[in-house]
Amino acid sequence: MPAHAPRPLALLPSVEQLLASAHVVSLPMRVKFRGITRREALLLDGPLGWGEFCPFPEYDDAEASRWLAAAVEAGWQGFPSPVRSVIPVNATVPAVAADRVPEVLARFGRVDAVKVKVAERGQTLDDDAARVAAVRSALPDAAVRVDANGGWDVPAAVEALTRLSAVGLEYAEQPVPDIGGLAEVRRRLREAGTPVLIAADESVRKESDPLRVARAGAADLLVVKVAPLGGVRRALDIVAQAGLPAVVSSALDTSVGIRAGLALAAALPELPYACGLGTVSLFESDVTLDPLVADDGVIRVRDVAADAGLLERYAAPADRRAWWLDRLSRVHAVLASPAR
Incomplete structure (x- = not known):
């Protein structure tokens, strides 16, 4: 196969x-x-x-x-059978203007981690820096991670992450589009002493060989999403073979899709990072009367049914x-x- x-x-x-x-x-x-x-x-x-x-x-x-x-x-x-029933989740801040950050964060309630979208087409590094700074100002003690969706090249990624690291970044998700570029960004940051871990997302779920990123030493951790990887069991197998810590994230799912993400997070042997499964808060409405949204920074694993x-x-x-x-x-x- x-x-x-x-x-x-x-x-x-x-x-x-x-x-x-x-x-x-x-x-x-x-x-x-x-x-x-x-x-x-x-x-x-x-x-x-x-x-x-x-x-x-x-x-x-x-x-x-x-x-x-x-x-x-x-x-x-x-x-699969779960090993935990409570999943910590991060808030997600899209590429909005910095003055809209408090409004976005308010929808998530109390959180201990925030993912901030950066490298949006048509925006600048100054826009990114202002948005990240606004998150840090609103949540001084939260873990802040950024997601570029492969929007930078290697020099731009190194420049951006060096600058953004001033507020304290937990990790940077997919700063450049290809595996070789990830490895190069990771190498340059380490040589410069810039304390930013590299997470691979698209380089796992869009590759015909999702383990290549681990073999290339291109990432410190993996971002895994159930749907793009073909299901919870296949995602568990990929994480086990890669031998790297994993963050479970969503693909802008309804609560039905989030339920699958929770199943993956619940079944992983270890879960060292808050998961990106709080994205139902970005919808005006959902397909269930009891949406899977964060409460006090966590989502409890339970089944959902569409209404x-x-x-x-x-x-x-x-x-x-x-x-x-x-x-x-x-x-x-x-x-x-x-x-x-």
Whole structure:
């Protein structure tokens, strides 16, 4: 089986079963995130629970197949046994102006860690520095981490992280897009004595070989997301093989997707960092009446079910529903292919 292939395919329901269980929603965001103001998701009502299939529109069918494998695991296989029931989570601050930071943080309540988006297209390092400084001013004792989503090149990353490290950074997530660049940034920071750890996100979930980043010595820790990696069990296997600490994060999921992230965080042997699973607070509404949001800096592991009224209220327009159902059918064919 290729390194990128989701598993186990023996559990794959028929496409007819998936289409019959599908609900497509379009949820409004409180703030723009990843350039969008509405998040679309396809939810699957499986016999063992709800699953979420919401790869971003630009992902091709092969990459999206991992997301479908994760949704099938949630709804038709269930999750591994947990070793903890309470998961610490960080707040997430999008690439907003510095004066909006207190407003964003207020939605998360008390938190001990904050992830700040940086390297946004069209913004400058001064914008990033002001945003990070505003977070530090609001939360003097919190762990602050930044996420560039691969938006810098090596020289820009070294310059930016050297400057941003003045406020005290826990780590920097994916400062540059490629594994070789990560290794170079990490080397330069260490040689300069700049105390910033490097975390790999896209270099794990978008690689055909997600372990290459560990072999290259390109990161101090991994950011793992259930859906892009093909499910909780596959993510656990990747973390075990990599031998690096892990942070569990979300992919802008509804509470259904966050439930899978909590299952991963709950099953990891060790959980040294707060997880990026508090992103439901970025939505105006959710698909469940009891959303999985942080309370006093943690989320307690529990099951969730989509609410029929909310599914109806936030149902995607007919053309978007048709687009998602067609995508589901195509991606199912990828998973079902004997070539995998």
